[in-house]
Amino acid sequence: MLLQIEQLETFYGASQALFGVDLSIAKGEVLALMGRNGMGKTTTISSVFGLNPAKRGKVVFNGTDITKQKPYKIARLGLGLVPEGRRCFPNLTVNENLLASARHGEWTIEGVRKLFPRLEERGQQSAQTLSGGEQQMLAVGRALMTNPELIVLDEATEGLAPVIRQEIWKAIRALKNTGQSIIVVDKTLSELLPVADQCVILEKGVTVWRGTPDNLDADVQERYLGV
Ligand code: ATP
Numbered sequence: 001m002l003l004q005i006e007q008l009e010t011f012y013g014a015s016q017a018l019f020g021v022d023l024s025i026a027k028g029e030v031l032a033l034m035g036r037n038g039m040g041k042t043t044t045i046s047s048v049f050g051l052n053p054a055k056r057g058k059v060v061f062n063g064t065d066i067t068k069q070k071p072y073k074i075a076r077l078g079l080g081l082v083p084e085g086r087r088c089f090p091n092l093t094v095n096e097n098l099l100a101s102a103r104h105g106e107w108t109i110e111g112v113r114k115l116f117p118r119l120e121e122r123g124q125q126s127a128q129t130l131s132g133g134e135q136q137m138l139a140v141g142r143a144l145m146t147n148p149e150l151i152v153l154d155e156a157t158e159g160l161a162p163v164i165r166q167e168i169w170k171a172i173r174a175l176k177n178t179g180q181s182i183i184v185v186d187k188t189l190s191e192l193l194p195v196a197d198q199c200v201i202l203e204k205g206v207t208v209w210r211g212t213p214d215n216l217d218a219d220v221q222e223r224y225l226g227v
Pocket residue numbers: 012015017035036037038039040041042043044
C-alpha cells in the first residue's frame with residue numbers, strides 16, 4: 001500500500017473530530033474520500049499531512065510511519081496537498097509560485113503549463129490577481145511541481161465556474177492516466193465516481209463504507225451522502 005490509515009483519532013483541542021478513520025490506497029489508484037459536510041474529510045487530510053496530527057491510530061506512507069511526523073518532512077517523503085481554499089502565495093507571480101515548490105522529478109514547469117495552458121499566459125501575474133479557477137490550477141500545479149507520489153485534492157472544484165470545473169476534471173483524468181496516485185474530495189459525484197477506483201465514506205469521523213464506485217448504489221448514496 002502507498003498510504004495506509006488505521007483507526008485515526010484526531011482532536012481540535014478537547015473536541016474529538018475523528019473517531020476511527022481507516023483507508024488505504026495503492027500506487028496508481030484514485031480514491032474518492034466522501035461524506036457530508038463536517039464528517040471529517042478535511043481533518044483526515046490534515047492528520048495525514050501532519051497539520052493536525054492524530055492522537056491515536058496510525059498513518060503509514062510508503063512503509064514509513066508518519067503519524068507524528070512534521071509537515072515539511074511528510075511533504076518531502078512525496079505527499080502533495082492541494083488544500084481547500086487553495087492558498088497560493090498571493091504576492092508571488094504564477095511562475096514564482098510554481099518554481100518555489102519545485103523538486104526534482106518528471107513534473108517541470110513546462111509539464112504544468114501543458115496541463116494548464118492558462119498558467120503560461122498568466123506567468124508574470126501575481127497569484128492574487130488570478131480568478132478562483134486559475135488559483136486552483138496554480139494550486140494543483142504547485143503540488144505537482146513537488147513531484148508527489150500521492151497528490152491530495154481537498155474540494156477539488158468547489159466554488160468554481162462550470163467551465164473551469166471541467167478543466168480541473170480533465171486534468172485529474174489526465175493525471176490518472178499517467179498513473180498518478182490521487183485522493184480527491186469533491187461533491188460532484190457525476191464527475192468524481194467515473195474517475196475513482198475506490199470510495200471511502202466518512203460519517204461523524206468514522207469510516208462507514210468502503211467500496212468501488214459500482215457498488216455505491218442509490219441506497220448508500222442516500223444513507224451517507226444524501227441531503
Ligand atoms: P467540509 O466539507 O464541511 O469541510 P469535512 O468532512 O471536511 O467537511 P471537517 O472539516 O474535517 O469535515 O470537520 C470534521 C469535524 O471537526 C466537524 O465536526 C467540525 O466542526 C470539526 N472541526 C473542523 N475544523 C475545526 C476547528 N478548526 N476547530 C474545531 N473543530 C473543527
